[in-house]
Amino acid sequence: MPVTIKDVAALAGVSPSTVSRTCKNNPSISKETKEKVRRAMTELGYEPNFQASNLANNNSRTIGIILPVSAKEAYENSFYLEVIRGISQFCNQRQYANTIITGQDENEILQVIRTMTRSGQVDGFIVLYSRHQDPIIDYLDEEGLLYVLIGKAYQLANQTIYIDNDNILAGQAATEYLYRLGHRKIAYLGCGDDLIFSSDRKAGYQLAASRLRLDAPVEYNVNMPSVFGDDYSSVRELLTSENRPSAMVVCDDILAVALERICNEIGLSIPDDLSIISFNNSLFAKLTSPQLTTIDINTAQLGIEAASQIINHIENPNLLATKIIVPHFIVERNSCRQI
Amino acid sequence: MPVTIKDVAALAGVSPSTVSRTCKNNPSISKETKEKVRRAMTELGYEPNFQASNLANNNSRTIGIILPVSAKEAYENSFYLEVIRGISQFCNQRQYANTIITGQDENEILQVIRTMTRSGQVDGFIVLYSRHQDPIIDYLDEEGLLYVLIGKAYQLANQTIYIDNDNILAGQAATEYLYRLGHRKIAYLGCGDDLIFSSDRKAGYQLAASRLRLDAPVEYNVNMPSVFGDDYSSVRELLTSENRPSAMVVCDDILAVALERICNEIGLSIPDDLSIISFNNSLFAKLTSPQLTTIDINTAQLGIEAASQIINHIENPNLLATKIIVPHFIVERNSCRQI
DNA sequence: GCTGTTATCGCAACCGTTTGCACTAAATTT
DNA sequence: AAATTTAGTGCAAACGGTTGCGATAACAGC
Numbered sequence: 001m002p003v004t005i006k007d008v009a010a011l012a013g014v015s016p017s018t019v020s021r022t023c024k025n026n027p028s029i030s031k032e033t034k035e036k037v038r039r040a041m042t043e044l045g046y047e048p049n050f051q052a053s054n055l056a057n058n059n060s061r062t063i064g065i066i067l068p069v070s071a072k073e074a075y076e077n078s079f080y081l082e083v084i085r086g087i088s089q090f091c092n093q094r095q096y097a098n099t100i101i102t103g104q105d106e107n108e109i110l111q112v113i114r115t116m117t118r119s120g121q122v123d124g125f126i127v128l129y130s131r132h133q134d135p136i137i138d139y140l141d142e143e144g145l146l147y148v149l150i151g152k153a154y155q156l157a158n159q160t161i162y163i164d165n166d167n168i169l170a171g172q173a174a175t176e177y178l179y180r181l182g183h184r185k186i187a188y189l190g191c192g193d194d195l196i197f198s199s200d201r202k203a204g205y206q207l208a209a210s211r212l213r214l215d216a217p218v219e220y221n222v223n224m225p226s227v228f229g230d231d232y233s234s235v236r237e238l239l240t241s242e243n244r245p246s247a248m249v250v251c252d253d254i255l256a257v258a259l260e261r262i263c264n265e266i267g268l269s270i271p272d273d274l275s276i277i278s279f280n281n282s283l284f285a286k287l288t289s290p291q292l293t294t295i296d297i298n299t300a301q302l303g304i305e306a307a308s309q310i311i312n313h314i315e316n317p318n319l320l321a322t323k324i325i326v327p328h329f330i331v332e333r334n335s336c337r338q339i
Numbered sequence: 340m341p342v343t344i345k346d347v348a349a350l351a352g353v354s355p356s357t358v359s360r361t362c363k364n365n366p367s368i369s370k371e372t373k374e375k376v377r378r379a380m381t382e383l384g385y386e387p388n389f390q391a392s393n394l395a396n397n398n399s400r401t402i403g404i405i406l407p408v409s410a411k412e413a414y415e416n417s418f419y420l421e422v423i424r425g426i427s428q429f430c431n432q433r434q435y436a437n438t439i440i441t442g443q444d445e446n447e448i449l450q451v452i453r454t455m456t457r458s459g460q461v462d463g464f465i466v467l468y469s470r471h472q473d474p475i476i477d478y479l480d481e482e483g484l485l486y487v488l489i490g491k492a493y494q495l496a497n498q499t500i501y502i503d504n505d506n507i508l509a510g511q512a513a514t515e516y517l518y519r520l521g522h523r524k525i526a527y528l529g530c531g532d533d534l535i536f537s538s539d540r541k542a543g544y545q546l547a548a549s550r551l552r553l554d555a556p557v558e559y560n561v562n563m564p565s566v567f568g569d570d571y572s573s574v575r576e577l578l579t580s581e582n583r584p585s586a587m588v589v590c591d592d593i594l595a596v597a598l599e600r601i602c603n604e605i606g607l608s609i610p611d612d613l614s615i616i617s618f619n620n621s622l623f624a625k626l627t628s629p630q631l632t633t634i635d636i637n638t639a640q641l642g643i644e645a646a647s648q649i650i651n652h653i654e655n656p657n658l659l660a661t662k663i664i665v666p667h668f669i670v671e672r673n674s675c676r677q678i
Numbered sequence: 679g680c681t682g683t684t685a686t687c688g689c690a691a692c693c694g695t696t697t698g699c700a701c702t703a704a705a706t707t708t
Numbered sequence: 709a710a711a712t713t714t715a716g717t718g719c720a721a722a723c724g725g726t727t728g729c730g731a732t733a734a735c736a737g738c
Contacts, residue, residue: 002459004724015688020726030686047457051394052724055693060390062436070424076622081420085409088439092451097401097460099436100427112431118386120341120694121436254622261628283416283593288627289600343694354718359696369716391694394723459724 003044012040023048050097062097063087063310064113064122066136068129069105077254078282079299080128083150086303087126094311101125106135117145123314126150126306130162130196148310150302152196161313163306163324165297167197170328171204171249174277174295177330178247179212182339183275187220187238187245191255198251201279205249220245224255232262239274240266246339247275253284256292256335271337281331290334297328342383351379362387389436401436402426402649403452403461405475407468408444416593417621418638419467422489425642426465433650440464445474456484462653465489465645469501469535487649489641491535500652502645502663504636506536509667510543510588513616513634516669517586518551521678522614526559526577526584530594537590540618544588559584563594571601578613579605585678586614592623595631595674610676620670629673636667 009016014033021029022037029037040046054060065087067080084100091098099122103109113136116122125140130151140147141156149162171188178186188205190198202221209216219241222234238244239262250256256278260270268274270290278285281296305324313319348355353372360368361376368376379385393399404426406419423439430437438461442448452475455461464479469490479486480495488501510527517525527544529537541560548555558580561573577583578601589595595617599609607613609629617624620635644663652658 002457006724016725017689017727018687021687024726028686033686045457047454049394049724050458050460051390051399052693053726055388055390055394055695056724056726058693062438067424067427070428076417076421078417078420081417081423084420084423084439085406085441088406088441089409089443091438092440092442092447095454097436097438099401099430099438100423101431102424102427103431104428108431115386115434118341118384119389121389254626257626261626264628284623284626287593287596287600287623289603345694355695356697356719357717360717363696367716372716388694391723392696394693394725395695395697397723 002049003046005046005048007044008037008040008046011044012037058120059314060097060121060123061095062099062122063091063307063314064116064125065098065100066109066113066125066127067100067102069109070102077252079280082299083128083303083306086300086305087307088303089300090304090307090311094307096307096311098307109136110139113139113145117143124148124310126310130154130164131194132196132199133194146310146313148306148313150306152200154196159321161309161321161323163302163309163326165197165302165328166325167200168204168207170279170295170297171201172208173204173328173330174201174249174279175205175208175214176212177293178249178275178277178336179208179214181247181275181336183245183247184214185220185243185245185247186214186216187222187248189235189248189250189255189259190221190223191251192223192225197279201249201251217243219243224258232258235259235262236266239263239268245274247277247336250276250278253278253280253282253292253294256294257284257288260288271335275336275339277330277336285331285333292335293333294331295328296331298326301326341388342385344385344387346383347376347379347385350383351376397459398653399436399460399462400434401438401461402430402646402653403455403464404437404439405448405452405464405466406439406441408448409441416591418619421638422467422642422645425639425644426646427642428639429643429646429650433646435646435650437646448475449478452478452484456482463487463649465649469493469503470533471535471538472533485649485652487645487652489645491539493535498660500648500660500662502641502648502665504536504641504667505664506539507543507546509618509634509636510540511547512543512667512669513540513588513618514544514547514553515551516616516632517588517614517675518547518553520586520614520675522584522586523553524559524582524584525553525555525586525588526561527555528574528587528589528594528598529560529562530590531562531564536618540588540590556582558582563597571597574598574601575605578602578607584613586616586675589615589617592617592619592621592631592633595633596623596627599627610674614675614678616669616675624670624672631674632672633670634667635670637665640665 005016005019009019019037022034101112124146127149130149132154152164153160153162188202190202193199222238256276277293279295281294285292285294344355344358347358358376361373440451463485466488469488471493491503492499492501527541529541532538595615616632618634620633624631624633
């Protein structure tokens with residue numbers, strides 16, 4: 001039923017091999033026959049069979065997109081959706097397929113990765129998260145599989161391709177922004193040091209704090225690993241202490257919303273009693289009241305660059321493992337005030 | 340490098356055809372040789388080549404996931420991420436691949452769909468949204484392509500497979516819930532009638548309103564098609580009018596958050612001045628303060644069922660176009676009060 | 679006019695699986 | 709014991725493209 005290379009060849013009065021060669025613009029085919037063949041192709045609406053060409057070329061033209069295990073927090077973060085959109089857009093343009101990989105736990109994901117690679121189903125992977133210790137990355141490294149990381153690489157940083165923002169710089173920028181508004185007591189709220197973006201933004205915060213000679217005692221470094229579970233105690237303590245900060249750098253919009261809730265509960269108003277700057281510029285930042293001042297990290301661009309890199313490496317096997325840094329920018333809204 | 344069917348055959352001392360047949364448990368192979376072959380397969384870690392088997396079987400074992408055009412609102416709704424997770428999970432289990440399809444506008448998406456089907460890249464599609472008029476659906480229908488819809492089918496409802504909640508019932512349930520709390524002035528906030536889930540939930544609301552003999556004037560039906568653009572006027576008017584409602588049914592958590600903002604701005608407090616019940620039970624519902632009472636629609640299950648249906652129809656070509664209704668349930672939180 | 683190039687294209691093998699059919703040996707029937 | 713069935717397995721063609729190599733023709737150089 002579908003039109004094959006033979007149909008085109010027959011209509012153009014040439015052999016299938018000639019059709020194949022004109023498809024890849026092989027110079028050993030004359031201009032005139034190429035034209036003939038191209039006319040036949042468009043007339044029939046020919047599109048080369050994906051499976052067949054992959055089989056012959058020994059590739060799959062598909063990249064696997066690895067999501068964090070669904071049990072983990074932060075899963076429902078539309079950050080991932082945005083990145084996927086970027087990846088997908090680029091893949092669609094370049095005639096690549098992509099396939100989402102998820103699982104309840106690491107073993108499920110590993111299992112899927114294993115059978116996919118053994119069956120030649122994917123040419124490479126994009127890993128949508130990066131943490132300090134991760135069995136998935138370990139496996140990919142061991143097996144010598146091609147992958148790019150969204151977020152900074154931790155181990156083997158020099159041999160792995162990754163796409164990231166300069167989160168340290170962004171953390172600094174956020175802190176300096178608050179400083180310029182007059183804040184001197186600035187705290188950092190992260191979501192646990194396991195996730196690299198959080199620890200990087202914290203590092204940036206600390207760097208800026210020491211440069212600006214801010215007083216940043218250890219209590220000013222708080223974590224809220226779970227957005228749900230009611231373990232807000234450390235944050236609560238900080239916000240009700242004598243020495244409470246006048247502003248906070250928060251590693252994610254979602255966390256900032258959670259922080260707003262706590263403030264609400266203990267009667268602090270934003271930005272009057274506490275200024276907040278966060279990261280990602282997600283819908284959350286636009287919808288809460290007050291709207292959040294946040295650092296936009298060009299999420300979709302992360303996906304586009306990741307796809308571009310992996311495809312580039314698939315098609316040119318021994319490129320070097322470059323790193324791509326996507327810029328960020330501040331979006332000023334109403335959650336920070338001058339003091 | 341990768342292990343092929345010939346390697347297994349050689350190790351087991353049989354022919355490739357025998358290996359292929361034991362893979363699909365063909366009864367004409369004796370128990371003993373099957374055992375022999377299976378041992379060889381596990382010893383070598385054999386996994387049949389995806390492309391080759393697809394070529395021979397004339398299928399692709401991959402399903403396309405069609406996202407709404409990215410320009411449209413509501414895009415950044417983690418609803419889609421959850422559904423994708425469900426789809427992906429099911430696909431991974433059944434050894435199917437999936438591929439995300441996006442685009443800036445409908446033509447881009449159509450283009451991708453066209454080349455994908457012509458090149459035999461996908462066996463079917465899952466469409467993640469449903470609206471009253473959609474060129475994508477038109478195209479799929481015209482070409483006789485296999486697809487399932489997440490959300491209710493509008494045209495050709497009896498010939499299309501769709502997975503949905505009973506949004507009319509859910510709309511009723513939400514309204515009745517408020518009624519039981521003592522509310523009599525209940526309004527509905529939707530995001531435009533083009534999206535079917537919104538118009539269905541409204542229909543449910545109206546049904547309940549008339550059954551319960553509520554006074555629901557036309558002004559009680561308001562829409563907020565854009566969450567951003569500051570076109571909040573109709574909502575504002577409603578909330579500041581003489582006859583303002585004491586409770587609202589809101590078609591989506593995100594919209595509910597936007598509503599909370601407006602209330603904040605005009606000095607209405609929730610739930611004291613206005614009770615809110617919304618839909619989806621997304622992160623938004625859990626993070627705002629007060630937390631939203633919301634109707635959970637089992638989002639991930641929608642994805643799982645969609646994947647199950649499409650695969651079922653791919654493997655059994657002339658099944659009937661069944662509909663699947665996924666149940667919902669109320670999650671009570673703090674955004675509604677008894678009056 | 680003969681040989682050596684060069685440009686252009688087709689033949690046929692191959693990628694790894696699947697499957698109709700033929701074939702062998704054992705089991706059953708006459 | 710010969711004939712027929714049956715169970716179990718292998719051969720080879722096919723799926724739709726790709727590509728090394730050889731074939732042909734045109735053309736240049738001597």
